[in-house]
Amino acid sequence: MDVKGKRYRTVWMDGSDVMVINQALLPHRFEIARLEKHADTARAIKEMIVRGAGAVGAAGAYGMAQAILEAPDEEFEAYVKAAAEKLRTTRPTAQNLFEGINAALRAVDPKDREDSRVKAVDAAQRYADHDASSCEAIGEYGAELIPDGARILTHCNAGWLAFVDWGSALSPIYTAKRQGKGVFVYVDETRPRCQGARLTAWELQGEGVPHAVIADNAAGFYMRRGEVDLVIVGGDRIAANGDVANKIGTYEKAVLAKENGIPFYVAAPTTTIDFDCPGGDDIPIEERPEEEVTFMFGRDAGGRLLRVRIAPEGSPAKNPAFDVTPAALVKGIITEKGVLQPGRLAEIRPERAARFHL
Numbered sequence: 001m002d003v004k005g006k007r008y009r010t011v012w013m014d015g016s017d018v019m020v021i022n023q024a025l026l027p028h029r030f031e032i033a034r035l036e037k038h039a040d041t042a043r044a045i046k047e048m049i050v051r052g053a054g055a056v057g058a059a060g061a062y063g064m065a066q067a068i069l070e071a072p073d074e075e076f077e078a079y080v081k082a083a084a085e086k087l088r089t090t091r092p093t094a095q096n097l098f099e100g101i102n103a104a105l106r107a108v109d110p111k112d113r114e115d116s117r118v119k120a121v122d123a124a125q126r127y128a129d130h131d132a133s134s135c136e137a138i139g140e141y142g143a144e145l146i147p148d149g150a151r152i153l154t155h156c157n158a159g160w161l162a163f164v165d166w167g168s169a170l171s172p173i174y175t176a177k178r179q180g181k182g183v184f185v186y187v188d189e190t191r192p193r194c195q196g197a198r199l200t201a202w203e204l205q206g207e208g209v210p211h212a213v214i215a216d217n218a219a220g221f222y223m224r225r226g227e228v229d230l231v232i233v234g235g236d237r238i239a240a241n242g243d244v245a246n247k248i249g250t251y252e253k254a255v256l257a258k259e260n261g262i263p264f265y266v267a268a269p270t271t272t273i274d275f276d277c278p279g280g281d282d283i284p285i286e287e288r289p290e291e292e293v294t295f296m297f298g299r300d301a302g303g304r305l306l307r308v309r310i311a312p313e314g315s316p317a318k319n320p321a322f323d324v325t326p327a328a329l330v331k332g333i334i335t336e337k338g339v340l341q342p343g344r345l346a347e348i349r350p351e352r353a354a355r356f357h358l
Contacts, residue, residue, distance in 0.1 A: 001160045003030060003206065009132065009164050010055045011062065013125065016069050018062045020050040023161055027202035028299045038067035038083050045097070046090040048193070052162020053236050053272055054131040057096030061124035063087050064104035068120040077110050093245055093286045093322050095237040096131075099271045103127040128164045134269035134336035135166035142172025142232065142267055142334040143179060150176070150229045153186040153219055156247035157199035158234025158267065168234045168267035170203060172334065177209055185211040186222060190247060192293045192319060216249055223260040231257045232334070235268040242327030242342025243280030244268075248320055254329040266325075266342075267334040275349050280324035290317035 001008065011020045018035040024047070025031055033049055035041045041063035044050050050059045067083030087101050104127070107119035146152065158169035166174065176183050185204055190196035197213045204211040214222070222228050231253055237245040244250070244266050257264040277283055294311040311317065327342035337348060 001165060001203070001206070009128070010052070010161055011050055011058045011128070011164060013062050013065070013121065016066060018044075018059065018066060020044060020055075020059065021161065022049050023051055023199060024049050025305075026161075027198050028305055035063075035066075038063045038070060039086065041066060042086050042090050045087070051195075052157060053094060053096045053168070053234060054135065054163030054269065055161065056091055056094050057100035057271060058124075058128040058131055058164050059100070060087050060097040061100035061104045061127040064101045065120040065124040068104065068108060069117050071113075073113060076113050080105075080108060091286060092284045093236050095274045096269075096271050100124070100127055131163055131269065131271070132165040134271070135160075135163045135168055135171050137336035138168055138267050138269065138334050139166055139171030139175035141336075141338050142265070143175040143181075145230065145263075145265065145332075145334070145339070146172055146176040146181060146183060147229070148181045149183075150181070151184045151186065151227055153188065153222070153228045153231045153253065154200065155188040155196065155216075155231075155233045155250050155253050156190045157195040157203070159200055159203040161199050161203060162234060163269075167203075168269065168334075169232045170200065172232060172267065173204075173209060174207055177207065183209060185209060186219070186228060187211050187213045188216050188219060188249065188253070189213055190249065191216055194296075195247070219253055220256045220260075223256050223262055228257075228260075228262055231262060231264045232267055233265075235266045235272050235333075236322055237277065237283050238266070238268060238273045238333065238345070239277045239279045239283060240273070240275045240345060241279045242330060242333070242345055243283070244325045244327070244330060244333075244342075245280065245283045245285070245322045246325065248323050251323040251325045251329075254325040258329050263331040264325075264329055265332050265334055265339075266330050270335050270337060270348065273345055273348075275345070280326060283322075283324060285323070286321040288319045288321045290319050293317035293319050 071079040107123040159167035
């Protein structure tokens with residue numbers, strides 16, 4: 001996507017370094033972070049300098065490739081194994097992360113380490129390219145569900161910042177707009193990190209998409225008044241039965257949509273589907289630091305970037321990063337293969353083994 005006339009991906013590789021848009025500073029400052037070692041990439045994923053299902057998947061692939069490049073010959077296998085574990089434990093809910101790591105690992109042949117280093121970088125790049133092309137296809141399929149004049153509600157950020165390019169939930173919106181359709185987007189602020197207010201709004205503004213940021217608890221107000229036509233959200237892990245783990249607060253939006261007769265769609269590439277996970281209750285839910293709830297980050301009237309406390313000192317907080325939306329509340333899952341029924345995901349499982357052509 002374009003930022004002030006220059007085209008960017010969210011994450012890419014420059015030699016042996018991983019480059020990411022520093023999302024922790026948006027929308028107040030646009031900066032590129034250079035990550036020189038796999039440990040730097042792991043830390044950037046954990047601290048959400050790079051975040052979003054596909055973006056952490058690509059970062060995981062690139063980080064794994066970095067580790068394979070770094071690994072000394074005398075302890076090659078042990079080094080690679082430890083690096084994979086470090087990367088996997090950064091964000092336990094994100095299925096794409098594990099897919100990305102495995103994409104690079106499949107290129108490793110311990111008997112030919114130099115060839116492994118070349119192939120791991122190539123595999124990581126192909127994984128990232130697959131993510132971008134999948135999201136572009138999601139846009140094409142999803143745009144068919146968006147009528148002219150649609151008012152769409154989304155939650156968190158599942159735009160191009162959350163993937164290598166295009167995004168999942170926002171890709172159909174971008175495609176619909178480029179097709180000449182009128183669209184309006186209600187942007188849930190998405191506490192506690194406010195990825196909607198900070199990232200989705202920034203993206204939509206850059207794309208010229210009409211939108212308004214709303215408080216998370218205002219969604220039901222607009223739904224009940226008949227001012228929302230459909231809901232599109234992303235997904236961080238989709239279980240085999242179609243249950244969807246996504247940013248905390250998604251489940252509430254799905255219940256409200258059901259109550260008000262509004263179609264609720266999940267947009268995600270098939271890399272997000274975990275066929276080894278039977279249902280939503282089996283998805284590990286990441287608990288993040290309580291400071292994300294008790295503090296806020298932003299720019300003051302003087303232009304200074306500040307972190308300020310909003311809760312009383314000494315008051316504890318709970319901070320689950322995700323919740324699970326049951327498949328029964330999901331009208332369809334928009335993927336690069338088309339719009340799938342949540343209860344029929346098993347039909348595409350045989351295609352998974354060959355899809356990356358690694």
